[in-house]
Amino acid sequence: MAAAILGDVSRGDPESLTIGWLYPELMNIYGDRGNVLTLYQRARWRGLQAEVVDLDKGATRAMDRVDIFFFGGGQDREQALVYDDLIETKAVPLARALEEGAVILAICGGYQLLGHYYQTAEGQRFPGLGLLDVRTEAGPRRCIGDVVVDVDPELGLTPPTLVGFENHSGRTFLGSGARPLGRVRRGRGNNEEDGTEGAVANNIFGSYLHGSLLPKNPHLADLMIERAKRCRLPRLDDRLELAAHRWILEREAARRPLGDARAR
Amino acid sequence: MVTPRRRLAVLAGKATGALSRATRRGGGTTFPGDVARAIDPQVLRRLIGDLRGGAILITGTNGKTTTARLVAGLLQGMGARVVTNRAGSNLIYGATAAAVAGAGLDGRLRADWGVFEIDEATLPAAVEETRPVAVVVGNLFRDQLDRYGELELLARTIQGALERLPEGGRAVLNADDPRVGEIGLGLPRPPLWYGVEDRSVSLSELPHAADARTCPHCGARLEFSAVYVGHDGVYACPNRDFARPAPEVVATSVTLDGLDRICIEVGGVRVEAPLGGLYNVYNVLAAFSVGTVLGLNQHFMAESLKKAVAAFGRQERFERRGRRFTIMLAKNPTGFNEILRESERADGRHFLIGLNDRIADGRDVSWIWDVDFELLAGRAEVVVPSGVRAHDMALRLKYAEVTAATEPEPDLGLALDRLTEATPEGGDAYLLCTYTAMLDLRALLVQRGWLRPYWAT
Numbered sequence: 001m002a003a004a005i006l007g008d009v010s011r012g013d014p015e016s017l018t019i020g021w022l023y024p025e026l027m028n029i030y031g032d033r034g035n036v037l038t039l040y041q042r043a044r045w046r047g048l049q050a051e052v053v054d055l056d057k058g059a060t061r062a063m064d065r066v067d068i069f070f071f072g073g074g075q076d077r078e079q080a081l082v083y084d085d086l087i088e089t090k091a092v093p094l095a096r097a098l099e100e101g102a103v104i105l106a107i108c109g110g111y112q113l114l115g116h117y118y119q120t121a122e123g124q125r126f127p128g129l130g131l132l133d134v135r136t137e138a139g140p141r142r143c144i145g146d147v148v149v150d151v152d153p154e155l156g157l158t159p160p161t162l163v164g165f166e167n168h169s170g171r172t173f174l175g176s177g178a179r180p181l182g183r184v185r186r187g188r189g190n191n192e193e194d195g196t197e198g199a200v201a202n203n204i205f206g207s208y209l210h211g212s213l214l215p216k217n218p219h220l221a222d223l224m225i226e227r228a229k230r231c232r233l234p235r236l237d238d239r240l241e242l243a244a245h246r247w248i249l250e251r252e253a254a255r256r257p258l259g260d261a262r263a264r
Numbered sequence: 265m266v267t268p269r270r271r272l273a274v275l276a277g278k279a280t281g282a283l284s285r286a287t288r289r290g291g292g293t294t295f296p297g298d299v300a301r302a303i304d305p306q307v308l309r310r311l312i313g314d315l316r317g318g319a320i321l322i323t324g325t326n327g328k329t330t331t332a333r334l335v336a337g338l339l340q341g342m343g344a345r346v347v348t349n350r351a352g353s354n355l356i357y358g359a360t361a362a363a364v365a366g367a368g369l370d371g372r373l374r375a376d377w378g379v380f381e382i383d384e385a386t387l388p389a390a391v392e393e394t395r396p397v398a399v400v401v402g403n404l405f406r407d408q409l410d411r412y413g414e415l416e417l418l419a420r421t422i423q424g425a426l427e428r429l430p431e432g433g434r435a436v437l438n439a440d441d442p443r444v445g446e447i448g449l450g451l452p453r454p455p456l457w458y459g460v461e462d463r464s465v466s467l468s469e470l471p472h473a474a475d476a477r478t479c480p481h482c483g484a485r486l487e488f489s490a491v492y493v494g495h496d497g498v499y500a501c502p503n504r505d506f507a508r509p510a511p512e513v514v515a516t517s518v519t520l521d522g523l524d525r526i527c528i529e530v531g532g533v534r535v536e537a538p539l540g541g542l543y544n545v546y547n548v549l550a551a552f553s554v555g556t557v558l559g560l561n562q563h564f565m566a567e568s569l570k571k572a573v574a575a576f577g578r579q580e581r582f583e584r585r586g587r588r589f590t591i592m593l594a595k596n597p598t599g600f601n602e603i604l605r606e607s608e609r610a611d612g613r614h615f616l617i618g619l620n621d622r623i624a625d626g627r628d629v630s631w632i633w634d635v636d637f638e639l640l641a642g643r644a645e646v647v648v649p650s651g652v653r654a655h656d657m658a659l660r661l662k663y664a665e666v667t668a669a670t671e672p673e674p675d676l677g678l679a680l681d682r683l684t685e686a687t688p689e690g691g692d693a694y695l696l697c698t699y700t701a702m703l704d705l706r707a708l709l710v711q712r713g714w715l716r717p718y719w720a721t
């Protein structure tokens with residue numbers, strides 16, 4: 001079954017979905033492969049021709065026809081290795097693709113690199129791509145644990161929650177050019193201070209949530225495909241996905257509240 | 265000399281051990297260590313001083329328990345008395361508990377050797393307190409990062425510990441693991457390297473779960489001329505500033521016989537062990553290398569390894585209701601890929617997968633997305649997702665298009681019943697579990713009378 005096309009399609013073929021995976025080898029910690037696999041399968045199950053293009057160091061092949069980019073996190077060494085390549089070879093084609101309506105999902109380290117800069121504990125600043133109006137600084141401790149987010153109602157997602165697992169020490173603050181993806185009901189989110197999690201600006205999505213994020217949040221996965229292809233997708237049987245989503249909501253609701261002093 | 269404090273520490277530890285065994289609290293493995301150390305923080309150091317041979321430490325992400333068991337077996341085969349922390353409690357308290365249990369009422373440790381599996385992050389403390397004659401580092405894979413922070417840091421921790429080995433202490437390292445290679449090449453004194461050289465058991469490419477792909481010096485992508493397990497293989501940097509060290513103890517002519525037996529040749533000696541899987545080739549090789557450091561006879565080692573038994577829970581088999589069951593422990597992507605491949609070699613078709621997310625399993629289950637469950641698609645006839653995170657497991661199987669997957673069944677007992685029913689009589693069923701899921705499942709099997717409790721085996 002093909003997707004019903006609503007609007008004008010400027011990128012690629014309406015019957016296909018091209019996923020560009022930024023640094024699949026180096027920036028693939030905490031099983032973020034699950035996000036790529038979810039986009040791929042959910043497109044395939046709807047009869048779209050799905051393809052994953054690996055965008056390793058030096059590669060820019062097919063960046064002009066990528067519908068959705070995925071940018072995961074890496075360990076320090078790996079992140080340092082991709083940094084120069086990101087700035088030198090990926091920044092321009094990526095910015096152009098996003099301008100033309102492509103979608104990007106960036107998780108954890110990838111999310112930080114989309115922002116203005118990352119500032120180390122020693123005060124050294126590494127400029128990011130500046131595609132998303134966020135800034136990150138090294139935090140005093142790692143935020144680790146399950147997260148439940150009440151998602152920004154503007155995104156129109158049902159169920160109105162996201163679930164995932166965070167593991168980061170960077171603290172990210174949003175500028176006026178980005179909206180939070182949602183507010184944490186459980187967990188620490190962007191910075192432990194303002195109760196926000198993730199950031200969205202147009203088709204750019206950043207988040208700290210692993211889990212992987214998309215398998216248990218199929219509504220978010222579909223939103224990305226719909227935004228990229230400017231279409232409405234036929235529904236899939238998501239009972240298993242939503243049961244896994246609900247299971248986390250219920251377990252977190254049953255737990256004692258966190259004993260931290262974070263302002264809500 | 266036995267100080268009164270040490271004697272008190274040993275006695276109090278022993279009393280705690282007896283008490284917790286009596287109340288059946290998890291086999292009573294670390295409480296005695298906690299108690300003894302509270303009374304005498306130096307108790308482990310002092311007890312180790314009584315050993316006639318010395319201490320041997322085994323660390324690494326996968327294979328610690330099996331390797332420790334093999335090394336202990338070699339020493340026991342010579343008639344030596346060996347203290348081990350074999351119940352899998354591998355922090356400093358676990359090692360202390362084992363030493364306390366091996367001590368007499370006079371507070372002296374009555375043994376020749378101490379063989380301890382040691383958690384990677386605990387290695388510095390363990391090296392300091394036990395002043396080992398050999399330390400094995402088997403591999404470093406991504407594992408439970410939420411517990412340890414990043415692998416990078418762990419590698420530096422291990423390297424720091426090895427740099428502080430006492431005079432006469434030798435590092436025994438897996439040359440095939442790029443991260444271990446990096447650690448060992450930076451050491452002031454040369455380690456003993458071991459490795460596999462048999463292209464016939466090489467994979468065609470690095471699995472998804474492989475993470476040490478780049479040169480630690482220049483960042484170039486490492487070139488692998490063979491890949492054996494995870495990122496373990498024969499690697500070199502194209503810029504020639506880093507390459508696999510040439511191993512001294514080498515396994516050639518590797519034969520894998522399903523889950524039942526491995527056979528290798530080491531320095532012209534044929535070594536057989538009743539264990540399955542390529543990862544066990546590494547464990548056998550590590551034990552053989554420790555024996556080499558200690559100067560054991562090669563033919564004696566080969567004889568002794570023939571009688572090896574897989575470590576508790578790693579590969580346990582039993583028969584019930586006309587079906588053969590195999591329990592296999594999987595705690596990270598690399599380990600899981602290995603057991604999936606083993607079950608494939610054995611033509612396994614019926615599975616229960618128990619996924620828990622307690623601290624000992626790793627609270628983040630994201631890692632299941634790095635495991636190649638696609639290997640089960642089209643082959644498995646039934647896969648029952650179970651454990652605390654049965655729902656996540658079911659979802660992973662759905663996206664791997666394993667159509668034989670059933671609905672998630674978090675209750676391990678019900679899942680086991682479902683699997684038993686779906687497995688034809690005379691057939692094989694595989695119980696693949698994360699650490700605490702294995703403990704839960706085992707407790708259930710003991711309760712049903714299908715297995716004996718582990719402190720009785």
Ligand SMILES: [Zn+2]
Binds near residue numbers: 504
């Ligand atoms: Zn190099």
